[in-house]
Amino acid sequence: MKIVETAIPGPLVIEPRVFGDARGFFMETWNAAAFAEAGLDLTFVQDNHSRSQKGVLRGMHFQNPGPQGKLVRVTRGAVFDVAVDLRRSSPHFGQWVGVELSADNRRMFWVPEGFAHGFLTLEDDTDFLYKCTAPYVPQSEHSLAWNDPEVGIVWPATGIDPIISDKDASGLALADVPVFA
Structure with missing residues (x-):
C-alpha cells in the first residue's frame, strides 16, 4: 500500500495495492501488521456502513470525550x-483537508482522533464504510457546523443543496465546540 500525507499532519490517504484481471479485482483493506509497519498501529472496535443518495452531507462529527x-x-x-x-495545541487548529x-479510485482515508469528520456524497447509492478505534457513545458526540465560515x-x-439531518443542521461553530487539548 502507498501512504500519502495530507496538508495537515495526521490524516492520511491510503492507496491499497489492487490486483485486477478479467474476473475483477482483489485488494487488502486491512492488515494489522502492514498498517503497523507503516506507523499505524491501530485497534478497531467497531465497523459502520452507510448508504446515501447524491448530495447527502453527513458531518462534521466527533466524540469528546472518547474520540x-x-x-x-x-x-x-x-x-x-x-x-x-x-486539536487546540496544533498549529493547524481549525484547518481542514478533503x-x-x-x-x-479505491482510496482509503485515515482520520485520527482529535478531528471532526464528514462527507458529501457525489453519486446516488453511495456506500461508505468505516472502521472506528473507539465505540460510538451518543452522549459524547458533537457536530461542528459543516458550513462554519471560520x-x-x-x-x-x-447541483443541489446539501441534504442534511436536523442534528447536522444544528452543528456548532468552531468557537463553541468542545475541542481537544
Whole structure:
C-alpha cells in the first residue's frame, strides 16, 4: 500500500495495492501488521456502513470525550471526505483537508482522533464504510457546523443543496465546540 500525507499532519490517504484481471479485482483493506509497519498501529472496535443518495452531507462529527480514529472508504459511488483539526495545541487548529474517495479510485482515508469528520456524497447509492478505534457513545458526540465560515470548507458543487439531518443542521461553530487539548 502507498501512504500519502495530507496538508495537515495526521490524516492520511491510503492507496491499497489492487490486483485486477478479467474476473475483477482483489485488494487488502486491512492488515494489522502492514498498517503497523507503516506507523499505524491501530485497534478497531467497531465497523459502520452507510448508504446515501447524491448530495447527502453527513458531518462534521466527533466524540469528546472518547474520540474515535476512523479508517474510511467507499465501496460504491463517491464522496468528498473531510477532516477538520480540533486539536487546540496544533498549529493547524481549525484547518481542514478533503479528499475524494470512490469505488473507482479505491482510496482509503485515515482520520485520527482529535478531528471532526464528514462527507458529501457525489453519486446516488453511495456506500461508505468505516472502521472506528473507539465505540460510538451518543452522549459524547458533537457536530461542528459543516458550513462554519471560520473553518471555510469548500464543498464541491453537486447541483443541489446539501441534504442534511436536523442534528447536522444544528452543528456548532468552531468557537463553541468542545475541542481537544
